[in-house]
Amino acid sequence: MDQIPGMMGILLSGLLMGLSLLPGDPCAPPAPPTPLAQDLYCIPLMAGAAGGAAQGAAHLLPAPTPFGIAVTRDGLPRLRIRIQAQDLPRPEELGPYTRFVAWMTPPTLHPMVPLGSLEEGELEATVEGFNTYLLLISAEGEEIPAERTGPLVLRGTSPTMVLRPHDMAYILVEMSMPAGGRASLGHSNHGDAQPETAHGRDGGHGGHGGHGGHVGHGGELPAGGEAEWVNPPMHPLISMPHQIMALRPGVRPFLPVGGAPQSGQLDAAPSGEIRAARPRETLHLAEGDTLELVAGPLLRDIDGRVLPGYGFNGQSPGPLLEAEANSTVHIRFRNDTPLSAAVHWHGIRLDAPYDGVPGVTQEPVAPGGEFLYELRLPDEGTFWYHPHLREDVAQDLGLAGNFRVRPAAEPGNAYAPYAPVEEEIFLLLDDHLVTEDGRGVPYGREAPTHALMGRFGNVLLANGSAAWSERVQEGDVVRFHFTNAASTRTFNLSFGDLPMKVVASDVGKLPREAWVESVVLAPAERWVVEVRFPEAGAVALENRVQALDHVGARFFLEVDTVAMIHVESAREGETSSGGNLSHGFSQLRVVPSLVEETEDLLAAHAGQPPHRTLILDLRTRDLPFPLDPLLMWESVYRPPVEWSGTMPDMDWLVSGMQADWILRDADTGAENMDIDWRFRQGDRIRLRLVNNRDSLHPMQHPIHLHGQRFMVLSVNGEVSRHPAWKDTVLVPVGTVVDLLLELDNPGPWMLHCHISEHLESGMMTVIQVDP
Numbered sequence: 028m029d030q031i032p033g034m035m036g037i038l039l040s041g042l043l044m045g046l047s048l049l050p051g052d053p054c055a056p057p058a059p060p061t062p063l064a065q066d067l068y069c070i071p072l073m074a075g076a077a078g079g080a081a082q083g084a085a086h087l088l089p090a091p092t093p094f095g096i097a098v099t100r101d102g103l104p105r106l107r108i109r110i111q112a113q114d115l116p117r118p119e120e121l122g123p124y125t126r127f128v129a130w131m132t133p134p135t136l137h138p139m140v141p142l143g144s145l146e147e148g149e150l151e152a153t154v155e156g157f158n159t160y161l162l163l164i165s166a167e168g169e170e171i172p173a174e175r176t177g178p179l180v181l182r183g184t185s186p187t188m189v190l191r192p193h194d195m196a197y198i199l200v201e202m203s204m205p206a207g208g209r210a211s212l213g214h215s216n217h218g219d220a221q222p223e224t225a226h227g228r229d230g231g232h233g234g235h236g237g238h239g240g241h242v243g244h245g246g247e248l249p250a251g252g253e254a255e256w257v258n259p260p261m262h263p264l265i266s267m268p269h270q271i272m273a274l275r276p277g278v279r280p281f282l283p284v285g286g287a288p289q290s291g292q293l294d295a296a297p298s299g300e301i302r303a304a305r306p307r308e309t310l311h312l313a314e315g316d317t318l319e320l321v322a323g324p325l326l327r328d329i330d331g332r333v334l335p336g337y338g339f340n341g342q343s344p345g346p347l348l349e350a351e352a353n354s355t356v357h358i359r360f361r362n363d364t365p366l367s368a369a370v371h372w373h374g375i376r377l378d379a380p381y382d383g384v385p386g387v388t389q390e391p392v393a394p395g396g397e398f399l400y401e402l403r404l405p406d407e408g409t410f411w412y413h414p415h416l417r418e419d420v421a422q423d424l425g426l427a428g429n430f431r432v433r434p435a436a437e438p439g440n441a442y443a444p445y446a447p448v449e450e451e452i453f454l455l456l457d458d459h460l461v462t463e464d465g466r467g468v469p470y471g472r473e474a475p476t477h478a479l480m481g482r483f484g485n486v487l488l489a490n491g492s493a494a495w496s497e498r499v500q501e502g503d504v505v506r507f508h509f510t511n512a513a514s515t516r517t518f519n520l521s522f523g524d525l526p527m528k529v530v531a532s533d534v535g536k537l538p539r540e541a542w543v544e545s546v547v548l549a550p551a552e553r554w555v556v557e558v559r560f561p562e563a564g565a566v567a568l569e570n571r572v573q574a575l576d577h578v579g580a581r582f583f584l585e586v587d588t589v590a591m592i593h594v595e596s597a598r599e600g601e602t603s604s605g606g607n608l609s610h611g612f613s614q615l616r617v618v619p620s621l622v623e624e625t626e627d628l629l630a631a632h633a634g635q636p637p638h639r640t641l642i643l644d645l646r647t648r649d650l651p652f653p654l655d656p657l658l659m660w661e662s663v664y665r666p667p668v669e670w671s672g673t674m675p676d677m678d679w680l681v682s683g684m685q686a687d688w689i690l691r692d693a694d695t696g697a698e699n700m701d702i703d704w705r706f707r708q709g710d711r712i713r714l715r716l717v718n719n720r721d722s723l724h725p726m727q728h729p730i731h732l733h734g735q736r737f738m739v740l741s742v743n744g745e746v747s748r749h750p751a752w753k754d755t756v757l758v759p760v761g762t763v764v765d766l767l768l769e770l771d772n773p774g775p776w777m778l779h780c781h782i783s784e785h786l787e788s789g790m791m792t793v794i795q796v797d798p
Contacts, residue, residue: 053084053111063743064720064761067186067667070162072112075179077121077166083112083148083181085162089742090153093529093537093749094547094554095729095757096668100521101584102545102572105155107745112148112164112181121178124166130175131160134188139163139174158573158582159187189664190580247473248366248420254282254469257462259675260485264583265576267676270653276476277649278682280469283324283335283365283424301326301335304343304425307490312350316357320345320370322414322426323363330486330493332465336425337364343491344455344512345412345428352407352435358400360392364426367391367416370400372430373551373731374410374533374754377403379774382733384415387775387793391416406736407434408535409508409553411455419475419482419514419783425491427512429453444618445530446611448557449503454568456548456589457491457512458484460675474683474787479645479658479724481515481782482679483672487570489590496591501563503594504608506530508555511548514783517668517727517757519572520589521545522558528612531555534736534752538621541749545571549729549757551781559612563596572670577661585671625738625750628711632767633740633747637715639704640693643730643758643780643790645722647686654680658723665720667759668727688780688790693717702792710796712768713740720761728785731755732768732794734776740765755781773798 054069072083088107090097097105110129118124129142129150142152145164164181256275261267303326312318320339327336327343339345350356362368369392371383381400385391392398410430414421431453434445460468460482470476477483489495499505511518521527521544530540533553546554560566567588574585650658654677672678692702693715706712714737716730736752742764758764779791 053082063763067665067720067761068743070183070185072110072162072164072181072183075163075165075182077116077178078180079116080114081112081116081181082114083110083164085110085183087186089745090155091748092547093532093541093543093751095549095552095727096547096759098519098545098547098573099155100519100524100545100571102519102670103156103158105153107151107153108142108162110142110145110150110162110164112145115145115148115180118166121166121180123168124177125169126167127164127180128167128171128175128177130163130165131157132163133157133160136161141171144171157185159190160185161188187582187664187666191663192578192580248281248417248470254280256280256469257466259460259468259679260463261676262671262673265578265673267578267674268653271657271680272676274654274680276471276680276682277684278471278473278476281420281472282467282469283337302341303328303333304336304338304491305341307342307344307347307428308340309347309349312348312354312356314351314354314356317359318348318356319359319361321361321363322368322370324365325425327425327491329459329461329467329488332461334459334461334467337366337421338425339428342428343425345426347428347453348412348430350402350404350430350432352404352432355401355403358402359397360400361397362392362394364421365394366421367393368421368426369398369415370412371415371733372400372402372410372412374408374553375402375430375432376405376734376736376772377401379734379772379776382774382776383412384733384777387777404432406534407432408533409453409510409531409555411510411512411551411553413512417475417787419477419787420470422512422783423457423459423470423482423514427455427457429455429508429510431508444536444616445506446504446557446614446616447608448506449608450499451506451508452497453508453510454489454495454590455491455510455512456518457488458514458516459486459488460484461486468679471682475784476679476682477515477784478681478683478686478688478788480669480672480678480726481784483516483675484513485672485675487587487589489568494591495589496593498593498595499560501594501596502559502561502609504557504559504612505592506555506557508553509546509548510553511550513550515550515672517550517670517729518548518570518589519545519670520548521569521571522566522592523569525558525560525566527556527558528615529554529556530616532751533754536618536621537749537751538625539617539749540615542615547757549727549755549781550783551729551731551755552757557612559609560592560594563594566592566594568592574671574673575666575669576673578674625752628738628767629740629747629750632711632713633765635713637713637765639712640715640717642689642691642693643716643718643728644689644691645686645719645724645726646689647681647723649685650681655723662723662725665725665760667762668757683784683788686788688785688788690778690780690790690792699789699792704792705795705797706770708771708773708796708798710768710770712770714766714768716756716758716764716766718758718760718762718764725760726782726785727760728758728790729755729781730758730778731781732776732778734772734774735768735770735796737766737768740767770794770796772796
């Protein structure tokens with residue numbers, strides 16, 4: 028059995044060699060510094076039986092979308108394909124043919140979807156509906172037929188065609204490990220507790236300044252709350268090798284209770300008695316108001332299971348705060364949890380001392396301590412607040428809430444052209460991981476678990492509930508404010524086949540509204556959409572995604588109901604108020620001043636070289652057999668976005684002690700908190716984000732910049748058609764995203780990945796903006 032790892036290496040090497048590009052391949056990687064992942068975004072086209080010396084490439088370009096990735100309502104890719112062919116024969120040389128036609132088809136060869144005719148060897152088309160497909164180019168006659176009939180000239184296969192079932196890898200795993208027993212993964216000698224050093228710049232491993240070695244930036248969790256490791260439940264459609272399921276994370280487990288969920292054995296907290304979470308309140312703050320905001324323990328109802336957690340003012344999610352743009356309010360925060368804490372006001376361009384980042388803008392608030400935040404609110408928008416210490420624990424256990432800053436009530440304000448609606452609904456979306464018998468799956472005490480994929484929950488929550496619902500009237504137009512508070516899950520949201528109008532992003536109103544069939548919502552992002560409910564009945568808000576079965580090498584549709592909207596009929600003799608607003612809903616509104624501002628910036632900066640470049644990367648250590656070779660097997664193909672946690676018994680094993688998620692300065696090689704970037708107030712900086720596809724386990728990254736705002740200039744070199752101000756952007760695997768940073772707010776500002784486990788594994792840096 029000692030030879031098994033070597034056998035695996037030979038198998039993987041052979042497979043990877045088989046995938047290498049041939050000399051002269053039109054998809055060969057371009058010369059540096061162009062870093063696009065060619066194996067994901069370019070298909071080599073090889074000559075078919077009638078192709079002779081023909082060759083070409085199909086470049087997979089991002090389709091226009093307001094979101095970080097374009098997909099259909101069912102989560103299927105939506106792409107622009109740009110075909111470039113050369114050395115084609117003349118079609119009439121092959122028979123009674125006059126043109127070359129491109130086709131897309133699944134491996135079953137049905138249906139055969141025509142993409143159009145090549146003109147001078149080129150074609151561009153927008154396509155959707157296939158995960159795995161073939162591209163074919165054939166000679167055809169005057170009319171494009173319903174199915175390919177002419178001789179095949181060029182052919183190619185989608186990037187996903189390299190996926191293969193894990194049969195051999197799993198057989199080797201089962202053969203090579205001793206039966207029975209439970210093996211701990213990685214470090215087992217934890218030693219003394221690590222100091223809580225938060226975000227400081229000094230010390231730490233691999234640029235994790237002040238993180239206490241591999242400990243996340245929040246440090247080790249406090250004593251108490253002892254737990255034992257309990258396997259997360261497997262995905263119902265996917266099996267795992269028994270030996271993988273016998274492994275345990277190499278950190279100690281933590282839960283805020285040691286025992287049964289309803290036993291009352293919660294960690295002691297200064298506030299004393301633990302009560303069930305109350306429904307969320309809406310609190311309106313006027314100029315100069317001071318709000319008392321208390322974080323403390325509570326009991327949450329997670330799909331009928333009573334589990335311990337945390338909340339603000341006895342609520343989870345916390346109170347919905349509302350204030351007016353250009354006002355200043357104060358928040359007196361008191362920490363009644365057993366964890367050190369701080370509150371980050373996500374997306375608000377406030378003064379730096381109140382940004383809520385321990386070690387950068389303030390000291391951690393100890394249990395029982397207080398901190399007074401002064402919030403200057405320059406922008407309207409849908410923002411949110413959450414902790415910035417061990418988010419993988421505190422935020423996941425319920426510490427999050429929305430903050431709506433409404434447009435200032437001034438005549439002619441260009442930032443207030445929202446259409447009238449019958450109702451506004453704020454939905455803070457999340458997920459939570461529970462065992463089959465209703466217990467919470469523990470967190471890592473010294474460092475986060477789930478350090479590679481992030482922690483996918485198996486219960487989806489809207490406003491803290493697995494059964495959230497609301498009643499509206501037939502014909503109503505409703506404005507939904509979506510916020511993603513999940514640790515790692517990217518949602519794809521839709522209301523059946525009802526059209527949605529996206530009207531605002533992270534930082535306020537869109538310059539141009541747009542129709543969409545679904546909303547892609549990455550962690551920490553906010554999108555505001557309007558929906559009209561024309562008929563009575565129940566309408567589900569669904570998350571519809573394409574999950575990837577890495578074991579069976581297949582995609583499958585995964586559908587979860589996130590919330591329900593019950594549409595009631597208008598009473599007899601009454602007229603639905605929605606009828607009066609339907610005309611406004613049918614119109615796409617434009618904000619001329621915002622259009623001029625964003626399009627002028629786009630014209631000036633899109634296509635220009637970046638001022639700075641960050642490589643998003645991963646470094647791992649001490650991953651024992653069989654995890655390392657299994658991950659190598661998987662790395663043959665990585666999807667641009669992992670939409671679902673289909674391998675939970677594998678995902679939870681790697682802790683932050685074994686993974687460094689990295690932001691690397693492409694010019695200096697400095698990483699994470701060792702990057703030293705200083706700019707001047709008023710600078711406009713073009714920042715390029717490159718998500719390295721070649722790491723052991725590449726992942727999408729929602730990148731968030733504190734205290735400033737930015738525009739997406741381009742994705743994979745394609746100029747944005749939906750420019751808007753944002754503070755968080757989704758960067759899919761292998762993708763290159765160019766941003767324009769508007770650095771008008773002086774101070775030290777954190778830039779980081781908002782997958783909680785990636786942040787806690789080091790993926791952060793600080794940008795200094797000097798007055």
